[in-house]
Amino acid sequence: MHREQISVFDIFKIGVGPSSSHTLGPWRAAQQFMATLVQSEQLTQVEQVKILLYGSLAKTGRGHGTDIAILLGMTGADPVTFDVNAIDSTIESIKQQQQLRLNGRHKIHFNFDDDLIFLFQESLPFHPNAVTFQAFLNTGKAVSETYYSIGGGFVVKEGEDGTEKEQVELPFPIERADDLLHWCKTTGLKVSEVVMENETAWREEEDTREGILQHFHVMKDCTFRGCHTTGFLPGGLNVGRRAAALNKRLIGDQPYHDYKTWMMAIRNGGQHFNYILDWVSCFALAVNEENASFGRVVTAPTNGAAGVIPAVLQYYIAFCDGYHDDKIIQFIACASEIGSIFKKGATISAAMGGCQAEIGVSSAMAAAALTEVMGGSQRQVLMAAEIAMEHHLGMTCDPIGGLVQVPCIERNTMGAIKAITASQLALQSNPDKAKVSLDAVVNTMWETAMDMNSKYKETSDGGLATNIPISLPEC
Incomplete structure (x- = not known):
């Protein structure tokens, strides 16, 4: 089959x-x-x-x-x-x-x-x-x-089912989180290492590494650009960009001239809670303001949720000294497998599952990836993904005016913060005592998606989209 x-x-x-x-x-x-x-x-x-x-x-x-x-x-x-x-x-x-x-x-x-x-x-x-x-x-x-x-x-x-892509012999075939855990336990490999082994069925490892880093550079450039662009978002809602002003306020008078020196300036600003929290929000806002402006982004796993993973990755780079190619590749590879499991077992489409399928999945991906690069075990990685999604279950997709702006942009900041929290909880917990598995959450998310009223699935027919009075110009 x-x-x-x-x-x-x-x-x-x-x-x-x-x-x-x-x-x-x-x-x-x-x-x-x-x-x-x-x-x-x-x-x-x-x-x-x-x-x-x-x-x-x-x-x-x-x-x-x-x-x-x-x-x-x-x-x-x-x-x-x-x-x-x-x-x-x-x-x-x-x-x-x-x-x-x-x-x-x-x-x-x-x-x-x-x-x-x-x-x-x-x-x-x-x-x-x-x-x-x-x-x-x-x-x-x-x-x-x-x-x-x-x-x-x-x-x-039409007439196809999405499986027409040429089949390859994967070293570690995975459909569910339990399959992933099985391969990790029997081989001792990390989640990211299982992913990299599977990728060799399609291409040489060096090509995979280069491709992942190319995607990271797009994320990085998008974040930097969004943190330095002012004005209003297109579409008629007159939503003002916030990331640039927040970046300017947080960075103060510290000099920088490119991404690398910007990261150094951010790191030099300290480690207190509010400061880090503001930067995570700033990173997420920047990416999704670019996304809303027809900018170039990386689906992670979607455009509407494109800010969560870059924000958590930038947090790791700026505040956990994670600016190393190997760690960045590890982060993105691990995140991809969690996204894959959700796509196979549920959906990553808001039109099918509401925003839980976008922000929820991206938050689970980011939580798992952060947990692995921070030294968590394979079971803690899966636990982090489960915790993050568990607290996004039922989230509706109700974009005001049909635009990926309100509440979509702010939801990326929430997803990023939840991912970091989920990772910290998993790192400080014993997975043996967990009551909920990642597979159980994936199944629950799909059941919730099926039960959700269609007006809450990216139609702008319900929720905030119908309760916020707006007047958009004729298209």
């Missing part, structure tokens, strides 16, 4: 904000549809395209930039390399000229209002995040494909 095999680079993806399920996933789906047309040699026969957005993609798509992401994907732009500063001008050009250059080389007429259709009252059964691409050819035929953005930038094509 084929089982889902998830690499560290599936859980952590470089992309563009504000949402992995509503921005990065649809962007990838558009790229896949373009690839289908190219492979079938039908691209140059296309005369018109229609894009149909269903369910949550329709209801919160404009606030999440789904329309923007899809059009960029259809032009052949890649979220890893595309200049984020060119997004606005590119989209404006498509609107004004009413032309879309498919895959960067075949120009067709495109009307932004008529050809991109938001079906607010329709949803497809497989997943709430669905998009259908229709290409009408000059031969009189049409090509239609439907894709589901299932969270964390993962995309599944």
Whole structure:
């Protein structure tokens, strides 16, 4: 039987904000549809395209930039390399000229209002995040494909189940936390070491190390950039950026000129509780303010929760002397396995499980990773992940105005702090006396997701989204 095999680079993806399920996933789906047309040699026969957005993609798509992401994907732009500063001008050009250059080389007429259709009252059964691409050819035929953005930038094509990725022989196959613990106990390997051994089934170890460090550099650059950018977030809520002002207040008059000297200046500021707490919040705010501004981030495991893991990792670097490549790789590798277990046993999609599936999972990932690099045992690592998720169970996803801003940005600060607390509790506890296992929490999270009313699953039809009076400009 084929089982889902998830690499560290599936859980952590470089992309563009504000949402992995509503921005990065649809962007990838558009790229896949373009690839289908190219492979079938039908691209140059296309005369018109229609894009149909269903369910949550329709209801919160404009606030999440789904329309923007899809059009960029259809032009052949890649979220890893595309200049984020060119997004606005590119989209404006498509609107004004009413032309879309498919895959960067075949120009067709495109009307932004008529050809991109938001079906607010329709949803497809497989997943709430669905998009259908229709290409009408000059031969009189049409090509239609439907894709589901299932969270964390993962995309599944209609008729597939997401397991079509080429199967490899993993040294340590893992479906549940108990499987992971089994391999750790029988081999003596740390969680991160099990991950690194499995990654060798896909590529050389050095390539994995380089890839992880590349993802860290994106996290690092995003955090630094967010801590030095002022202004207001796009979308019409007029939410002001806070990270830059907080950074300036905390850093005081200590000089620095780059990330490394910035970390040194932060470390020199002391170790008292309020100071560290403020910095963790600052790091998380910075990343998610960048995410909300269509900046480049790393899904961890999603864009909406992209600030938790960088914030906890920056805490470890700044206040626990963790600025070492080996430790950073260990942290990210360990975190990825916890995210993988949640994806296999439950979900990392807010449209399926509410915010517990995003902030809750990211907090569990960060708690486990911090526990391992701080010297915790394998069982303490799993205990930390369990504690973090246990206290996010039932968290709804209710973005005001359909934007990944309120309450999403602040929730990343809460997730980061809970992760550190969960790690400290696990490090000071005996896992033999734990009453709740990580697998039990994963199962409970999935049951909770199934019971949760759909209006609390990234639709902006309930919760804060309907109780806070706002007036957004027409899109």
